[in-house]
Amino acid sequence: MPWASKDTLERIKHSFRQINIDIQPHFVCINVEDTKDITNILKHLKDVEDFRYFIDFHVIDFPKEKDRFLGQYILVNPYTFERLAVKVWFKNNKLPTAKEIFAGAKWAEREAYDMFGVEFEGHEDVKRMFMWEDYKYFPLRKDFPLGGIPEQKLPSLTEVLEGNTMPPSHDYDIMHTYVPTIKEIEKTEKSRITKRGQLVLNWGPLHPGTHGTMWFLFDLEGEHIIQTDVILGQLHRGMEKIAENIHYFQFLPYTDRMDYLSAVCNELSYVQAVEKLANIEVPLKARYIRTMFAELQRINSHLLWLGTGALDLGALTVFLYAFREREKIMDIIEGNAGFRLTSAFLRIGGVHYDLAKGTLEVAKYFVKDFYSKLKEYHGLLTRNRIWLKRTKDVGVITQEDVYQYGLTGPVARGSGVAYDMRKIDPYAAYDLVDFDIPVGDIGDVYDRYLVRMEEMYQSARIVEQCIEALEKMPENEPYVNKKHPAVIPPKEDVFNDLEDMVKSFRIVVHGENMPKGEVYSSGENPRGELGFYIYSIGKSSPYRLRIRSCSFYNLSVFPKVIEKHTISDAVALLGSIDPVVGETDR
Amino acid sequence: MASSINGNGFITTTVDELLSWGRRNALWPVTIGLACCAIEMMHAAASRFDIDRLGMIFRASPRQADVLIVAGTVVNKVAPMLKLIWDQMPEPKWCISMGGCASAGGPFPTYSTLQGVDRIIPVDVYIPGCPPTPQGLIFGLLELQRKIREKKVTRYEKAFEEFKKDLSPELLSGIGV
Numbered sequence: 001m002p003w004a005s006k007d008t009l010e011r012i013k014h015s016f017r018q019i020n021i022d023i024q025p026h027f028v029c030i031n032v033e034d035t036k037d038i039t040n041i042l043k044h045l046k047d048v049e050d051f052r053y054f055i056d057f058h059v060i061d062f063p064k065e066k067d068r069f070l071g072q073y074i075l076v077n078p079y080t081f082e083r084l085a086v087k088v089w090f091k092n093n094k095l096p097t098a099k100e101i102f103a104g105a106k107w108a109e110r111e112a113y114d115m116f117g118v119e120f121e122g123h124e125d126v127k128r129m130f131m132w133e134d135y136k137y138f139p140l141r142k143d144f145p146l147g148g149i150p151e152q153k154l155p156s157l158t159e160v161l162e163g164n165t166m167p168p169s170h171d172y173d174i175m176h177t178y179v180p181t182i183k184e185i186e187k188t189e190k191s192r193i194t195k196r197g198q199l200v201l202n203w204g205p206l207h208p209g210t211h212g213t214m215w216f217l218f219d220l221e222g223e224h225i226i227q228t229d230v231i232l233g234q235l236h237r238g239m240e241k242i243a244e245n246i247h248y249f250q251f252l253p254y255t256d257r258m259d260y261l262s263a264v265c266n267e268l269s270y271v272q273a274v275e276k277l278a279n280i281e282v283p284l285k286a287r288y289i290r291t292m293f294a295e296l297q298r299i300n301s302h303l304l305w306l307g308t309g310a311l312d313l314g315a316l317t318v319f320l321y322a323f324r325e326r327e328k329i330m331d332i333i334e335g336n337a338g339f340r341l342t343s344a345f346l347r348i349g350g351v352h353y354d355l356a357k358g359t360l361e362v363a364k365y366f367v368k369d370f371y372s373k374l375k376e377y378h379g380l381l382t383r384n385r386i387w388l389k390r391t392k393d394v395g396v397i398t399q400e401d402v403y404q405y406g407l408t409g410p411v412a413r414g415s416g417v418a419y420d421m422r423k424i425d426p427y428a429a430y431d432l433v434d435f436d437i438p439v440g441d442i443g444d445v446y447d448r449y450l451v452r453m454e455e456m457y458q459s460a461r462i463v464e465q466c467i468e469a470l471e472k473m474p475e476n477e478p479y480v481n482k483k484h485p486a487v488i489p490p491k492e493d494v495f496n497d498l499e500d501m502v503k504s505f506r507i508v509v510h511g512e513n514m515p516k517g518e519v520y521s522s523g524e525n526p527r528g529e530l531g532f533y534i535y536s537i538g539k540s541s542p543y544r545l546r547i548r549s550c551s552f553y554n555l556s557v558f559p560k561v562i563e564k565h566t567i568s569d570a571v572a573l574l575g576s577i578d579p580v581v582g583e584t585d586r
Numbered sequence: 587m588a589s590s591i592n593g594n595g596f597i598t599t600t601v602d603e604l605l606s607w608g609r610r611n612a613l614w615p616v617t618i619g620l621a622c623c624a625i626e627m628m629h630a631a632a633s634r635f636d637i638d639r640l641g642m643i644f645r646a647s648p649r650q651a652d653v654l655i656v657a658g659t660v661v662n663k664v665a666p667m668l669k670l671i672w673d674q675m676p677e678p679k680w681c682i683s684m685g686g687c688a689s690a691g692g693p694f695p696t697y698s699t700l701q702g703v704d705r706i707i708p709v710d711v712y713i714p715g716c717p718p719t720p721q722g723l724i725f726g727l728l729e730l731q732r733k734i735r736e737k738k739v740t741r742y743e744k745a746f747e748e749f750k751k752d753l754s755p756e757l758l759s760g761i762g763v
Contacts (some may be wrong), residue, residue, distance in 0.1 A: 145696060179666070205667055234620075257622055330629075340626070582622065
């Protein structure tokens with residue numbers, strides 16, 4: 001049972017009279033009527049009711065309401081795995097900060113300020129999270145257009161240098177949104193840290209070791225870091241804003257481009273949320289196919305972590321070995337989805353294609369082979385003396401940190417918190433397969449390494465079981481639930497059946513209106529819990545779609561853990577947290 | 587190479603030809619990954635595709651590189667920093683725009699995304715795809731090699747013309763220009 005039970009809700013109601021309880025099929029929340037009470041209620045929930053696991057904080061904008069902004073916390077009880085949302089209205093755009101109660105709220109509040117312009121009393125460090133310091137607008141407000149406000153002329157330099165071509169090289173608008181100057185970026189950098197040590201060192205944003213475009217500022221005393229801050233937003237593309245402007249099914253390819261290393265897992269989390277909202281049943285075959293591909297993708301993602309993580313610490317060989325296996329998995333995905341990386345393979349209500357001929361044989365061979373390859377990686381690293389020295393007792397994350405900062409995935413499991421959505425709230429076919437959750441002990445880099453290695457082994461086990469189940473199924477079993485009005489029929493039916501063609505045409509052009517309501521649903525990504533919160537007002541696109549990003553919260557513990565350690569440990573720690581910028585920034 | 591080998595084992599060619607031959611066969615890209623395309627760029631450098639075969643080695647410093655592969659979405663915030671890296675690269679240099687986002691904004695017509703990297707950096711080769719496969723990237727690199735062979739190094743000459751403007755006439759006659 002992933003949501004708070006009736007008993008718990010009644011107990012809370014008993015302690016606080018001034019709250020309302022709202023129970024929906026896939027969402028349970030308490031509405032706090034008076035903004036002043038929120039600190040007390042959060043403290044009570046954390047200390048008395050044990051909702052100590054911070055999952056998310058986000059804001060919804062209602063321009064026509066009196067108080068306009070609605071804040072929402074999502075908390076989890078890590079002992080019973082109950083989940084509960086807490087809603088509270090902002091008073092005059094202000095809310096008391098929760099960063100003393102949940103440390104993870106610090107970054108979440110920064111993000112809320114950046115996107116909505118709301119303020120937090122008692123949070124003196126509210127800075128722009130994704131945009132730069134002088135940026136004038138608050139993009140996620142409802143009155144801000146998706147395309148931004150064009151302010152400057154920015155012609156294509158190719159045309160300026162080579163002259164206009166006929167026909168034009170591409171059709172583009174010469175007016176562009178404001179691009180900051182390097183001075184403004186420097187101002188953003190200076191506003192983050194007040195120097196206390198000898199030197200402020202920039203790591204990133206365009207550095208091969210930062211896994212993309214993260215920007216770290218280290219205040220150094222000798223080689224030791226005394227304070228640090230992370231500047232994000234070098235890949236902020238406005239995913240949540242896009243989602244509000246397009247139909248539900250159109251957002252699916254965008255989820256691929258968030259955490260681009262685990263495309264299928266992202267899709268799975270998203271389609272799951274929409275299916276819960278629209279109440280769509282998924283055929284058994286599609287569930288198995290989804291599970292199989294999600295697990296292949298998990299192996300794929302962990303292999304990249306292994307390769308680059310080892311590369312950061314100086315072991316180039318592992319990188320080449322890991323990419324050898326990645327190519328094989330990508331071939332299996334490409335053979336079925338037609339795309340290597342951003343596959344867009346799943347659909348709301350099923351999967352896009354039936355399994356391609358020969359997939360099961362190839363996958364079977366791959367898994368059989370993979371066990372021996374896994375041994376090879378263990379042989380390269382697990383008892384390697386240099387590897388042990390660089391990772392043992394480095395970057396220790398405690399259980400309290402996990403709850404405070406809302407860490408999930410292998411980072412949480414490495415510290416001994418057995419929090420895995422596949423077991424707690426089984427989706428796809430995870431309730432039909434057998435697997436174990438590896439859990440670490442101390443919570444250092446080495447533990448997280450072992451957890452991920454073991455996860456790859458368990459994933460391979462799941463893939464094996466899925467292949468077995470799929471082999472037994474008759475060939476013409478349905479792989480998409482096309483009877484539901486919100487599901488686009490498979491392509492082969494669209495071309496052969498008039499009714500399906502009309503339905504496909506209708507959904508693609510107009511979208512299908514979804515029922516009113518709220519859904520928070522999450523899946524276990526290779527990096528942690530990827531959650532989608534959908535606020536639907538009965539239209540064909542969501543009123544608000546919040547992406548609870550696992551990399552974002554996992555990274556938020558970085559400044560705390562790295563304090564008093566050396567720069568070389570920072571590389572090892574970041575490699576073991578394994579954030580993906582596409583998802584931290586969205 | 588438009589050249590001939592005579593009986594004694596000598597090659598005769600023009601300096602231009604020789605320079606362009608050397609340049610196009612040792613293109614060193616900067617190691618910069620912006621988004622999804624960077625993963626495919628890594629794949630192009632890793633086990634199966636191995637672009638080392640084409641004389642391409644990724645360099646971590648822009649000062650040592652002559653090709654900028656813009657792999658991924660360029661957002662407004664990162665644009666000035668990318669431009670800085672482009673300015674730090676020594677001439678002659680080339681830019682490859684990899685994927686739909688870098689070429690024209692791709693699927694992100696939003697408030698925060700730069701609609702095509704050619705707004706800030708002149709691009710030599712555009713590679714379509716979201717993301718392009720490693721084969722696509724290698725094709726783009728081969729196209730760049732062809733471009734260097736056919737077009738010579740025009741931008742280098744332009745830079746030299748600019749350089750000459752600043753020099754005094756006596757100095758110019760001194761170096762025989």
